[in-house]
Amino acid sequence: MPLHQPDYELDGFEPADDGHQQHYEDLDISSFKVLGEYRTYTDAYFVLLDEGATYGIPGSPQLRAVHVSRDLRARTFEVDSKELPLYAMAQSYLIARGCPSDALDAPEGVHDPADDRTRALEARVRGDGDHFALLASYTDDMRDPVQTVVMLRSLDPQAAPEFRILLEQFDWDSNSHTLREGGFETYAAAVDWWEAWSDEEAPALPPPAPTARRSPAQTAPATPVPPVSRRPQGR
Structure with missing residues (x-):
């Protein structure tokens, strides 16, 4: 179309x-x-x-x-x-x-959702947009399928896990996409996954099930950006 x-x-x-x-x-x-x-x-x-x-x-x-x-x-x-x-x-x-x-x-x-998991997660993102801060994103349109990775941080200090990563994969042939979510207890753990994704070696996203709260020493920077080659402001 x-x-x-x-x-x-x-x-x-x-x-x-x-x-x-x-x-x-x-x-x-x-x-x-x-x-x-x-x-x-x-x-x-x-x-x-x-x-x-x-x-x-x-x-x-x-x-x-x-x-x-x-x-x-x-x-x-x-x-x-x-x-x-x-x-x-x-x-x-x-x-x-x-x-x-x-x-x-x-x-x-x-831009069609490819499955029910994608539809359900997108509905939640639409409704919960004001509950999270966008820390970083990267759209890699040189991959096949095209991939977009997003790191979010909960604005609720009691929420667990505090960090989320969303991964969208878009298929040009069908004009459809999947969206998956992972939860991370610490900023460092989220960055580790991001770096592995940057190297095209990312493991499966961990389910975003509630986890124990972190200690104050593990709090993320105020305006963090993953220290990887594929960061939003350039390679």
Whole structure:
């Protein structure tokens, strides 16, 4: 199914301020294609694929969640968006901004869940997006199948395990994907798995069953990024 460029429907509207104008200009490029969209009379929500991302910084997220809101009386608009590595995470971002939870499914044949485990986990990611901080991600579109790995940290100090890794594998032939989850008691254990994945030697993800809480000495850095070659900001 061919993808199309987004239409933000902003003819006759002015940005609410210079920041929103700049944000709009940053999104008004031909490499963005619509994977999912939902509109109301005043708001529009998009999950966009950046087809140019593969030529940019290696590992960068290739999806962007976009929310456009229009003030019909003032004839102004506001735009906010965020790069995110997984479709369900983009949905979660937009749901938090007023989009109905079931309104942004990708068109059939574009980005289909391959099995029930994937559907169930994506539903949980959509609903729990504000419970976790995104620590790092890497999209490797040179692998077959394409793989995206994401490291999350729970924002609940009582949650166990504190660290999660999500692994998506996307098959171009079927346009379908699987999503799997692993739980790690410590940041160091999560990084060890990430490094093994970077070397294409990753073991199976450990089930995210509850574990004992760690001691304070094992707490992760405030803004950790796995010290591996395939980190989000470059090789």
